[in-house]
Amino acid sequence: MDAVAFVHEQLTGKKEYPTFKAGDNITVNYKIIEGNKERIQSFKGDVLKRQGRGYTASFTVRKISDGVGVERLFPLYSPNIDSITLNKAGSVRRAKLFYLRDRQGKSARIKEKKQIHHTAKA
Amino acid sequence: MTSIFEPNGKQTACTIIEAGPCVVTQKKTVDTDGYNSLQIAFGDAKEKNTPQALINHFAKASTTPKSVVKEIRNCSIDKNVGESITCEIFTEGEKVSVIGTTKGKGFQGVVRRHGFSGVGEATHGQHDRQRAPGSVGGSSYPSRVFKGMRMAGRMGADRVKIKALRVVKVFPDTNYILISGSVPGHNGSIVLIQN
Numbered sequence: 001m002d003a004v005a006f007v008h009e010q011l012t013g014k015k016e017y018p019t020f021k022a023g024d025n026i027t028v029n030y031k032i033i034e035g036n037k038e039r040i041q042s043f044k045g046d047v048l049k050r051q052g053r054g055y056t057a058s059f060t061v062r063k064i065s066d067g068v069g070v071e072r073l074f075p076l077y078s079p080n081i082d083s084i085t086l087n088k089a090g091s092v093r094r095a096k097l098f099y100l101r102d103r104q105g106k107s108a109r110i111k112e113k114k115q116i117h118h119t120a121k122a
Numbered sequence: 123m124t125s126i127f128e129p130n131g132k133q134t135a136c137t138i139i140e141a142g143p144c145v146v147t148q149k150k151t152v153d154t155d156g157y158n159s160l161q162i163a164f165g166d167a168k169e170k171n172t173p174q175a176l177i178n179h180f181a182k183a184s185t186t187p188k189s190v191v192k193e194i195r196n197c198s199i200d201k202n203v204g205e206s207i208t209c210e211i212f213t214e215g216e217k218v219s220v221i222g223t224t225k226g227k228g229f230q231g232v233v234r235r236h237g238f239s240g241v242g243e244a245t246h247g248q249h250d251r252q253r254a255p256g257s258v259g260g261s262s263y264p265s266r267v268f269k270g271m272r273m274a275g276r277m278g279a280d281r282v283k284i285k286a287l288r289v290v291k292v293f294p295d296t297n298y299i300l301i302s303g304s305v306p307g308h309n310g311s312i313v314l315i316q317n
Contacts, residue, residue, distance in 0.1 A: 003296075003298055006298065007138050007298060007300065008124065033130075055124065056124055056125050077127065078131060079131050080131040
C-alpha cells in the first residue's frame, strides 16, 4: 500500500455522517471554541461541491443569509464537526454547482430528488 | 504530502517520510579511521546491480544490498554493525532538520532565480524589458563584471537544509513519520533527517 493511503487509513476515524453529494441540503453542526467554552453552531445550506479523497476530503456548503450568499468549506474529517444531517436530497446534473453563484431567487432552487419506493411483488 | 488535524482542530500540512529501517554497515572510530562516524544504509537494491565489493561490504553487516549508503559523522546514536535504526528514535513534537536536494528548475531568468523585479513597464513606449536583469556594472571602470553577479542560469537541484520542522506523528509499524510542512525534493527522493 502506498504511504499516503496507509496514513489516511490510520488517521481516518469512524464517521457516522450520512452520505451526501452536491445539490443536497444539509445541516452541519460544528463546534466553536470561545476561550474555554465550546458551543455548537449549525450551518444549513446546499452542498456546492465535494472535493478530494481520503482523510483530506472537504465539502462546500452555500446558503443565503440576509440576502447575501455565504459559503463555508468544511474538512470532512475535522474533529470540530459534531454532526451532519441530510435534510433534502437534490436532483442535479453536475458534481460542482458553481452556477448557483450567479443565480438568485427562483432560479437558484434545486429540485428535490424523487424517492423511489420499491414495493414488494405479490 | 497530506494533512493532519491537531488536537485543537487546526489542519496542518505534513509530509510523509519513510524513516528507516537504516542498517548500520560500518562503524568508524578515532583509533581505526581517525574520526568517529556511523555508516548507515537504506533502501533495497538488486544484487545484480550491486558491485561485488559492496555486496561483501553489506554481507559483513549481515544484510542484503542497499541502494543508499550514507556516513554520519559524530553520530549520537550508539548502534553496532548489523543493527538497524528505525523511526522510533523520533518522538512526536520534536524539532528536526531535513536535508535534501531540491527539484531542478532548469535555466531560469533573474526574476525567478534571484527575485529581481525586472526593468521598466509594459507601456510608455517600452517593450521586452519587464523581466530583464538591468545593468551588470560600470563601464570603463572597472571594465569587467564582478564575480558573483547574479544572472540567469541553472536553478534548483541544490542541497538544502530545512530547519525546525516538527515531527507530528510516528507510525512504528511501517517506519512512516509525519513532518510538518514540506521538505526538499520530488516525491520519493532521499532525505536526511537530523535532530
